[in-house]
Amino acid sequence: MLDIVNLMNESFVPMVMITGVALLILGINERFSRVMDRIRNIHRDILTGEIKGEKLTESFKEQIKTLILMAKILRNALLSMYFSVFFAVVSSISILVSFLSGYSLVPVMLISMIFSLASLFLGAVFVIFHIIFSLRAIEIDVKNL
Template sequence: MMDIVNLMNEAFVPMVMITGVALLILGINERFSRVMDRIRNIHRDLLLGEIKNERLIISYREQIEKLLLMARILRNAMLSMYFSVFFAVVSSISILFSFLTGFSLIPVMLVSMIFSLASLFLGAIFVILHITFSLRAIEIDIKNI
């Protein structure tokens, strides 16, 4: 019984990490979808040729450039977060394998958790970059009104 309690305690950190990062991925995915929808809408408006205001066309082209940059940044953030989840899962599996076999996989557990945290940190940096660039895209939009 005590062994199962120890297993649960050891597996708790990766499980919490997976849950937290999954929530972050959900939020980032929502932002990514909005950026992609905005790009599609602007692109469609430009392709249809219904916009006659040259200033608005220039503004839309500038926005598309910024939005594409934001989409790439969000994609990188999501990939980093997915890697974080992957390494947390590797850590959980190594904890379970170690528990079942009695073979110590402490180096694997530590390395996978370090990679998981590093990936999470990198993803957070990408999210911060996205927030910075979103403000710039809005400023372009407002400037051209």
């Protein structure tokens, strides 16, 4: 019974990390979807001729470039967060294998947790860059009013 309690205690950090990062992924994915929808809508409006005028068309093309940059940043943030979850799962599995087999897999646990935290940090950096660039698209949009 005590061994199961120890297993639960050791697995707690990776499990909480997986849950927290999954919530971050959900929020970032929502932002990513909105950026992609905005790109599609502007592109459709340009192709159908709803956006008329050389100056206005160029403005929207510039906005699309900024939105594509934002989409790439969000894609990188999502990939980093998914890697964070992957390494947290590897850490949990190594804890379970260590518990069941009796072999010490501490190096695997530590390395996978370090990679998980590093991926989470990198994803947070990408989200910060997205926040910085998100204002640029709005500035382009408002400039033409």
